[in-house]
Amino acid sequence: MSKALNGRGQLRDETRARVQAVAHELGFVPSAVAASLLTGRTYTVGLIMTDHHGRFSLPVLHGAEDALGWGETLALVCDTRDDPIREQHYVRSLIRRRVDGIIVAGRRTDPRPPLGGRPPVPVVYAFARSSDAADCSVVVNEEAGAREAVEHLIRTGRRRIAHVTGPRGHASVRTRVDGTRHALHEAGLELVGEPWYGGWSEVWGRFAAAALTRSHPDVDAVFCGSDAIARGVADGLRECGRRVPDDVALVGVDNWQPTAEGCRPPLTSVDLNLQEVGRTAGALLLRAIEYGAAPGIHTVPCRLVVRASSAPASG
Amino acid sequence: MSKALNGRGQLRDETRARVQAVAHELGFVPSAVAASLLTGRTYTVGLIMTDHHGRFSLPVLHGAEDALGWGETLALVCDTRDDPIREQHYVRSLIRRRVDGIIVAGRRTDPRPPLGGRPPVPVVYAFARSSDAADCSVVVNEEAGAREAVEHLIRTGRRRIAHVTGPRGHASVRTRVDGTRHALHEAGLELVGEPWYGGWSEVWGRFAAAALTRSHPDVDAVFCGSDAIARGVADGLRECGRRVPDDVALVGVDNWQPTAEGCRPPLTSVDLNLQEVGRTAGALLLRAIEYGAAPGIHTVPCRLVVRASSAPASG
DNA sequence: GTCCCGGATGTGATCGCTAACATCGAGAGT
DNA sequence: ACTCTCGATGTTAGCGATCACATCCGGGAC
The missing domain is CATH 3.40.50.2300 (Response regulator)
Structure with a gap:
């Protein structure tokens, strides 16, 4: 069954088609939850934003969505309202949910302290770089x-x-x-x-x-x-x-x-070019998830x- | 163990404390994924937004976050950029992820066609009501x-x-x-x-x-x-x-x-009062998730x- | 006729947790 | 002293997928 729907195992095309037809008939949608439990990947990332006008975070979110492939990987959005307590809270919540990675979108370009709570997943800082140079940040030139x-x-x-x-x-x-x-x-x-x-x-x-x-x-x-x-x-x-x-x-x-x-x-x-910042951050995060972190400060050019x-x- | 960490079963306070201490020591964080698989609730909702300036959607998101209890329930944010194909795509993705419900935030107040794909979870329309009166919508007066x-x-x-x-x-x-x-x-x-x-x-x-x-x-x-x-x-x-x-x-x-x-x-x-719209939508969604849908058009007043x-x- | 091979299909262990049930032990009632 | 009960703790099935492995079957080679 899983073989038919994901086209992974080897079975006759006709069988595969029949299974898919029946599945569709029944409105069956496989559960990503169960798959995540086994594979350890949720295809979900956290996006922490700190400005609630969204003037900076939203374009970053859009860029990230592009990089994450419109629904392949989705973003759990958390607005900290610039409150470290809330941030901490959200990070824990994201970890519990086993997100594959976290993007932190800033509101000002001043370096910000890295995320607390030792997240066991890759983190990419967008717009506002992390004050720790060993982290991965994307900033505007x-x-x-x-x-x-x-x-x-x-x-x-x-x-x-x-x-x-x-x-x-x-x-x-x-x-x-x-x-x-x-x-x-x-x-x-x-x-x-x-x-x-x-x-x-x-x-x-x-x-x-x-x-x-x-x-x-x-x-x-x-x-x-x-x-x-x-x-x-x-x-x-x-x-x-x-x-x-x-x-x-x-x-x-x-x-x-x-x-x-x-x-x-x-x-x-x-x-x-905030959208590009988001896109880069998303792409870097995906790369970090699959092949390990790419620390450093990545720069995106402006556009007049x-x-x-x-x-x-x-x- | 689950009993100790969630305080559910009945066991001695000292045992509970010891378990928690050790868990913390080891940096152990229970997986919400596994819990979701069993209980069927993900404590995650989808938020579909259609305006990418976010001038309308973002306040709605903030209100919703308030109602969803800062991290108790998180929102998977999807920006459709007003493209029905993309919307469809996102809805499927949300269903696969077994979200507990969906909020659809509009960009204009004109009624919009209800979500396709027969979502098996409650849906609340915010700001732009659904054209189907049997749906649950929150609008501004x-x-x-x-x-x-x-x-x-x-x-x-x-x-x-x-x-x-x-x-x-x-x-x-x-x-x-x-x-x-x-x-x-x-x-x-x-x-x-x-x-x-x-x-x-x-x-x-x-x-x-x-x-x-x-x-x-x-x-x-x-x-x-x-x-x-x-x-x-x-x-x-x-x-x-x-x-x-x-x-x-x-x-x-x-x-x-x-x-x-x-x-x-x-x-x-x-x-x-968009934040209030979001808050109401979030609250209605939670109620719908726990006690069943509350269809109709709910109105939020403006503020001069x-x-x-x-x-x-x-x- | 027997054996072997490879593609097609069936089976079961497993991920991490929860909830129901089993068990255990100590104090109370008879 | 024996049972009875209730509260505290241990045990286990199973949520819904995936993946490795077992099985099965038909056809070709010897």
């Missing part, structure tokens, strides 16, 4: 992303480039500042003023735009640490009488559709999505 | 939400109220128009002009605001079909020289933080979140 954004601005004729970004404490913020400086330096340019550290919000973007216009009226481009900031900057600049992109070009980060396309003008943005906000200067 | 929004506007002194909303084809759009008309009628008022049907985007909101200002310059409030539209309307009105909320009050729908709080001024919005955009008229 944010520095290259920032560099690409700035190079794009330079290529389209901008020279006086400022950087308005999020809170100093975030690893992403520092990395993006480094990338920005690097790209400018390579082109023989300097950042206009210091980086403007603030929040991730539009309000901060508007405020920064006003201040920036006062202190550096000659700025002709702003690279922003997020789409929300960029959108605030766009509105702020417009209200100060600067035209985007004619007077000032803008590039954001996240390529978050609602913000990037609602912005006036639509926003050029660095896409963090060009829209109207960074059109070449009219002059 | 959008009409009451619209009514509440309009009543709020009336209570704060508005009389000339217009409605800018999404595409005519959507059930939500029709329901919200009905709620709006109903509330106005009860107060002895009439909608200013016809409802403005369009898209869900900011662009449409901006366009509609300009047109509305031209055709009905005396409008003192706009109830919008979504936060994105409302935000567009806010920008459009401002550019036509109307002040929000002094001249025109605004209310949106979705209470989607980034949009509602990024808006100038911050947006009063009807919260669809008041922000600056609907402050009473200054005059």
Whole structure:
């Protein structure tokens, strides 16, 4: 019977067909539970996510689903709401369920402490790497992303480039500042003023735009640490009488559709390729499950999505 | 042993403690797989979602997680990307895995065809009800939400109220128009002009605001079909020289933080209570699993979140 | 006619746990 | 003192698959 349904043993085609027909007739569906008990594989992985807006975790989940083969392997999704107790709880629950592996999707790119509870299965950290270098992590190459954004601005004729970004404490913020400086330096340019550290919000973007216009009226481009900031900057600049992109070009980060396309003008943005992060994490996890762990930090490139906000200067 | 760890059989406390201690020492974790095989319950449910931004599904997932008791019962998440083939595939996969039940989270409120494949387990539809009335669905009371929004506007002194909303084809759009008309009628008022049907985007909101200002310059409030539209309307009105909320009050729908709080001024919005929808769906599913199905359409109320955009008229 | 061979089919042990049943032992009732 | 009972502990079948092995059968070779 198992032979007929899985096509494993050797038996006549006709027999196989008959068994399958009867099975279908009876609505019989073999139990994956019983198979798991014997083989030790559940074809199920845990996906631990820590952000409940899902702005980062969801694309990761989708990528992972792709890699896990649409239902071949399914994901048990656990939202920890950033609570270590809950995380611990979920990990135990996953272990009890004998998942084949675990993906941990972060919310910030700062390294996070590895999963507690000594999971006896492979773990892959996605987006936020584990602070233990012996773990397997998949991260976005944010520095290259920032560099690409700035190079794009330079290529389209901008020279006086400022950087308005999020809170100093975030690893992403520092990395993006480094990338920005690097790209400018390579082109023989300097950042206009210091980086403007603030929040991730539009309000901060508007405020920064006003201040920036006062202190550096000659700025002709702003690279922003997020789409929300960029959108605030766009509105702020417009209200100060600067035209985007004619007077000032803008590039954001996240390529978050609602913000990037609602912005006036639509926003050029660095896409963090989170789906690809998820896909890579899923693929690495599968490989780790079958052939053993592949520790290290795996990097996925960003992708610059060009829209109207960074059109070449009219002059 | 099973008795000691689950505290089920009757045995001396000391024995129980000793067994537990040794088990912990050895890092022994009992296998839920084996238990499921025997008891027939996996303490796992399927969550089928159809929107991959997750703007609707994710809150539903969180609510469901609450109801399912943080790890007591976990959810296998499947994103169908609105593809019936993939949905079918996932359902089969869930059945093979012997999930205890399935939650189907929609993306639009229009009734959807019930799940194919005759799942032998309870199914609860969340947000989008099943078109089969014999199924169990949890939906938001959008009409009451619209009514509440309009009543709020009336209570704060508005009389000339217009409605800018999404595409005519959507059930939500029709329901919200009905709620709006109903509330106005009860107060002895009439909608200013016809409802403005369009898209869900900011662009449409901006366009509609300009047109509305031209055709009905005396409008003192706009109830919008979504936060994105409302935000567009806010920008459009401002550019036509109307002040929000002094001249025109605004209310949106979705209470989607980034949009509602990024808006100038911050947006009063009807919260669809999706988390509560998820919680109810989870609770109903558990009840259905243990005591049999509770068919019918269960309704969850909306919640009006008041922000600056609907402050009473200054005059 | 007998033997052997290979493909087709049947059989049973096993995965890890639970629940029902068997057993055991000590204190109480007669 | 003997049984009776009840609470504590030990034993075992079986959940539903898989896989290795046993069996079976027909045909070809000798």
